[in-house]
Amino acid sequence: MNDPKLTSNQVADFNRDGYILIKGFCSKEEVTKMYRTAIEDDAMRKNALDLNDLSGKKTKLSLWFKPGNDVFGYLTRSKKMINSVAQLLDSDAPVCHFHSKLMQKEPKVGGAWEWHQDYGYWYKNQFMFPDQLISVMVALTEATKENGCLQVIKGSHKLGRVNHGFSGEQVGADLVMVENALKTMELVYCEIQPGDALFFHSNLLHRSEANLSDHPRWSIISCYSSQSNLAYNETSTSWKTPVDVVPDEAILTWETDSLSSADFLKKENDPALKETGWEKEVKSS
Template sequence: MDDSVFNGYDVTEKMMKSYKDNGFIIIKNILPPDELAQVREALENPKGVRQHAYDVEDGDNEGMFSRMTCWNSPGDDITGLLARSDKIAGIAEKLLGEDIYHYHSKLMMKEARTGGRWQWHQDYGYWYQNGIMFPKMMTINIAIDKSHKINGCLQVLKGSHKMGRVDHVLDGQLGVEPERLKLAQGKFEKVYAELNPGDAIFFDCNLLHSSSPNTSEFRRWMLAMCFNTKSNNPVKAHHHPFYTPLQRVPNSAIKACKDPLNMNGKDFLDPKSSTLADQNITKEIKT
């Protein structure tokens, strides 16, 4: 097994070392089939988080775009219980080494033949602009569909988080400054983070990552959950939250969820009021 791929939810010394050395770890089957089916059903329901979706244009490929929904509070629906669970929040807290809170979550939708690319970037390249002083943050992507090279899976530069934050420039989307990117690509191994449905990748906020357009016939949906640390509370108000205690739940709460479409209090992002630096938003989907 690759040194970045694991089974099981206990954070071992090997997992911690891999995360620190590589900037990411992959955990297989973090959503077993029954839980995955519950989550997928809720995400596909037009009364769920999808109703708040908007477009993010590719920038390079005319007619290509991704769809996204973003919310600040985890809430009590099935996506909120998942974000607050021991196997998501618990692992994130152990990897980051201190108390965490939910910064925001996103449903990222690359539809077949139209799903656009994401430029090479660091999440902290965006979040730095929000008054967050330290890169003590992470993102967790869970594959809802098969996420492989053919349909525009996540690509990462292994170990690139050790560079620290690098400059980003606006070129269609906000991405890493081209000359620095070229140097990084010559130094760090590019890894296609291919995931099967229910697999998850946990990655450092300074890890360089991107994804290609989805020109295949296969949809690629990804649920992303972003966490910040308590000690890293933003120093200015913006469109994502300050520290809010995370109400953790056991893993069993996911399967036991009685109200998977409870949208109360999730605080969905309004693309018209967010910053381009954080979300690369160009227009809102009309539904």
Template sequence: MEVVYNEDDYIVNDAMKDAYLKHGYIIVRKLFSLEEVEQIIKNYEEGEAYHKYEFQVKDSDGNHSVQTTWNFPGNDVFGMAVRTQKLVETCAQLLGGEVYHYHSKIVIKHPKTGGQRCWHQDYGYWYNNFVPFPDLITAFIAIDPINKANGCLQVLDGSHTAGRIEHALTGGEKGADMERVEQLLKVCPLKYIEQQPGDVLFIHSNILHKSDTNTSNDRRMAFLPVYNRKSNSPLREGIHPGYTPLDVVYNDAVLDCENYTDLNGKGFLDISDPECLKTVLNLDSAASLKETPYNTS
């Protein structure tokens, strides 16, 4: 289901909730304006830590995508975006309860080298972080135009109802058991989700999804905040936080924010620590990192 955001009358209605439960995703076009996207890009360009803590995820073909991950919203433009009422309330309504910020990440596929992501479920990873139920949602926010040529997201419509699938190491990341994926491909329609800057794809944590290599001449950048239900706080302390109350801000906060460089308190994951990187990439052992290039530059 697709809806177009209009600040004057936007609500998460029953049709949107039903579509999310049935298909495992919905799209809200233009949830963020082009001016807000420009603010986010400026924050990324000027925020040193977003580059200091980036790392590479290698695929089975030797290509790679670039990722930066952090745990707390902070008070920069990214933090304002994460805490805007329009985004938080959409997630809360779709999940059916109060939500908090579980973590966020930037994923970039550079032209010609941006690697694929194999079939996976997000809860296939987060289950191992002792999150009891798949009551999490990712808001996949397009920063660049995202299309088939540069590796848009592909989803198996309705596959979230199959439950959690076992994951195993594929290249530098874990992917879903392909025997199960092949069976679900026969009964769940494959959808290519193309997005323009500011469009937001809300995806269930158990939906199977993947993306192909960026074969185009254009960068493919996405911002992915993840929200967890308050009632679904992890059972043990782990790499991502338990319930932390979210300070929701008004919808114009992104445009009004002038903080691009003070990134204190965001809790960037320091992947110079092999054990941390192992957990981020969902690997079974630190030894597996020998097959996964990364850097902190």
């Protein structure tokens, strides 16, 4: 791999804790361009999914698969992103982009995310190897305790996959195991600034509170898989297609397309929201 982005200590921290925070991963100018696009590109609004939490509050997200020639596509395909991800995935195979999503937690109404592992969702896509799956959250606005920043249980990725059931329209982890994890491991509030990036393992337990503040919390989350990681229940093809890497300067200087041509997820097509039977056996609320 050319030009590794992360130090050996950062890689070790990720393997021990299940996550690492990289301050200033994106510049102020990059964040400004992405946030402006998120607000102004009508495709984001038209393709946003509303997901209810247990209290009925809504979190909006827009999710797409193939990374394009829009500003978010350039971020997810950027050399700094792919080189960092490659260092953290448990494989030497090429890095593939599973999907990206714009998370939109509006002031006062943005809903909570219940305790879950990303692999709790992606297990239904029948991905084989959770160590070859990773999520990267880049903050577009400040994330604080007040506006519902991400909370993680440090080291909980070492539990392996926890059973998941439904919490509202979300998929939530078995609360007995969550409570055991909270007795055993450290709860961390990931308060981050615009441009900071949080890399986290697919089995890391995490959640976020509703946004009861006066300030929005927006972020872009890109999820990656190694090409060696097979998914037997996934109809998109992005997850097995090596990323076409672009230089970091593409985010600011390359001409960008609209997101209107992106292959957005429709709610009825999400395997994670379909009953498989075993969810009823899980205490998730």
